[in-house]
Amino acid sequence: MQQESRGGGGRSVDGGAATVFDHRQWQRSDEGGSMAELVVAHGRRKMYREVTLSLRSGLRDATAEFSFLRVRGLRKLLKLLHSVASDESLIPLFCHSQSIPELQVVPVLFQNTLKHPKDKPEVTLDHIFGAEPIKLISPATDGETSLAMRVLEGCCLINRESRDLALQYDGVKVLLGILSSLGALEQGACLDSLLSLIVDSSANQRQFEASGGLEGIVKRMKDVETEESTRLKCAEFLLLMLGQVYGEVDPPSATEQRNLSQLVGPNCASLMWAASQFGSTLVPEQRQVALVIQARRVLEALET
Template structure:
């Protein structure tokens, strides 16, 4: 074989190998994209299903949703890489997937007074929504979920401040039993981490308490 005949043959071989490398590279990118999409679906599905139950009218359904959310947070914290954590943080900028508002509007909600029953409610012309009160175990689960959210994403503490988290937690400390109090202390610490606004809220509470004690003397 002459040199001129050999050179094109060599060139064809390098082109084929380059095409193989390009094909494998695009295949790897496609696989990564599909994996990211699948993980995104898993995260959003876990949040949506947990939040749906956590907003239910009945305590046992809310507790089931909270257990689901707590399991998701624990698996996110123990994941080998940060992909799930980053997706969770991104999800908390989407109102329909935010966990903190659901906690304070349902399990940690403290009604100011008993609902007023009217004749319209009695005769059925205006249906009345009846929500079962939060049980001790439900509140403990909600506090664990709150703690997990704040530890995984610092912006959750800012969102908790909008719902007066410090005041709610201090009320739980004052009115609930030892089990809830222990969990509540953990949640209170997590809410105050890297959150000047929540730290200021508890400082104001302490100063007000000291002032009231001084007035009583």
């Protein structure tokens, strides 16, 4: 083995074959790789900074005393969630941000907008003329409540830990409590939020069952005086819940089938269990169309 070095390069000769090693070329390659890593790291830091800035701005407004300011904050948060959902590189950054208490979205929603009626303070003359007047906060409008539920839905779909945070505030129970006080459009948002809470969360599912959620939604679906759009949305909710929660892994148990049969009748229950498996092989657009068709079939079965 003979080796000769010239000007930073080396030549090795082995059995008549010669290979030239240029150490400067290897150094440039290492420097190029390091530079690329630095660029990627800088880009991630920049994206994370933008995510946190958007969160802080939206959360600041979402905790305001006036409803119009909270609406502005919720719209900022909803816009951020749309951006995160459309860019997979932002999803881990958003999930990491939700491990930081001051950046968590779900607690702000339940502390400021999605409040159970009993949690709202009663204002009396003593509060107004007393030495320590109560801090007055404008009540949430239906529009604000709907926005908050859309933000909640987005958080839960993107970040699984948001469902656990909602459980700390009895999120399922709160949503069920305010469902009846909302208009038709807001009720649709409420049902979507409920579904995002109970999917893949056994604790929230137990709270849904303990709070009589299934019975309440079935009752609303069967009420012919309820708006048609709301009844249809309730049927869609039940089909999605049966397919994604109860029938996700194993076939429905005898108890689950019996409970549903008692609520809607055996024929309609059989239809719902079969229809809940709709469109498992369809693309999202076709799945939504199939869901609406099956929901209408459920309503028709109730009326026969």
